[in-house]
Amino acid sequence: MDFTKPETVFKLENIRNELVKMEDSIIFQFIERSHFPTNGNVYIENNTKLPLGDFDGSFLDWALMHLEITESQLRRFESPDETPFFPDKILSSILPSINFPQILAPSAENVNYNNKIKGVYIKEIVPLISKYDGDDANNYGSVAMTDIQCLQSLSRRIHFGKFVAEAKFRSDEELYTKLIKERDIDGIMKHITNSAVEEKILQRLTTKAEVYGVDPTNKESQRKITPEYLVKIYKEFVIPLTKEVEVEYLLRRLD
Numbered sequence: 001m002d003f004t005k006p007e008t009v010f011k012l013e014n015i016r017n018e019l020v021k022m023e024d025s026i027i028f029q030f031i032e033r034s035h036f037p038t039n040g041n042v043y044i045e046n047n048t049k050l051p052l053g054d055f056d057g058s059f060l061d062w063a064l065m066h067l068e069i070t071e072s073q074l075r076r077f078e079s080p081d082e083t084p085f086f087p088d089k090i091l092s093s094i095l096p097s098i099n100f101p102q103i104l105a106p107s108a109e110n111v112n113y114n115n116k117i118k119g120v121y122i123k124e125i126v127p128l129i130s131k132y133d134g135d136d137a138n139n140y141g142s143v144a145m146t147d148i149q150c151l152q153s154l155s156r157r158i159h160f161g162k163f164v165a166e167a168k169f170r171s172d173e174e175l176y177t178k179l180i181k182e183r184d185i186d187g188i189m190k191h192i193t194n195s196a197v198e199e200k201i202l203q204r205l206t207t208k209a210e211v212y213g214v215d216p217t218n219k220e221s222q223r224k225i226t227p228e229y230l231v232k233i234y235k236e237f238v239i240p241l242t243k244e245v246e247v248e249y250l251l252r253r254l255d
């Protein structure tokens, strides 16, 4: 898949292959996060234990915003598959722009689920993947950095729903145009859903978590990620959020 060649992006098979590759990044980032406790202090807004001057937000927000500002100057958010958490704070790139052809509908950049993704990550995912529920002030910086890696990978995966939706729209423009014009959200959701593909993803994740989640030379060692939690995270959060992105993108597709 190459964003400078739109014909490679509109193939559902290519998009699904990318989604499979992203599973590995997400699993390995979850494994990195599993070395640390929950460290709730990192997520508390305006936390007196972590003073940040005038900044209004959590330590994680502060770190993520500063990283995104630098990454924006390195052209990260010009790529159609990257979505910033702080769209109002990012800067123009220092590097010259790559003129990507228009692949998605112009309204695509307004579909930004990052606040929701961050909320779900902190509330639902961190407790499942952390080493234990507790705090270790020596790890705040490392935790924020691994959280950022996890969040950026989840964001990329979930916002890939836009490409899936575009490919599906192009495969049956008449049907989707009708559903969009009728604002038939249930109808759109029904047509974008492929239960067999979802089932296959969950089966593959079970196998991957079995293999990657434990030291292969010492199967009795502590498991870093369990199939049960990985499947739960995908089934309850990652896939449903991807579908929400698909529906919202399609609702704006004709704007």
Ligand SMILES: O=C(O)C(=O)C[C@]1(C(=O)O)C=C[C@@H](O)C=C1
Binding pocket: 016, 019, 164, 192, 193, 194, 195, 197, 198, 201, 238, 239, 240, 242, 243, 246
């Ligand atoms: O592969 C697709 O067709 C998608 O829409 C992506 C995805 C997913 O999130 O992995 C979402 C909805 C489908 O039911 C199956 C899988």
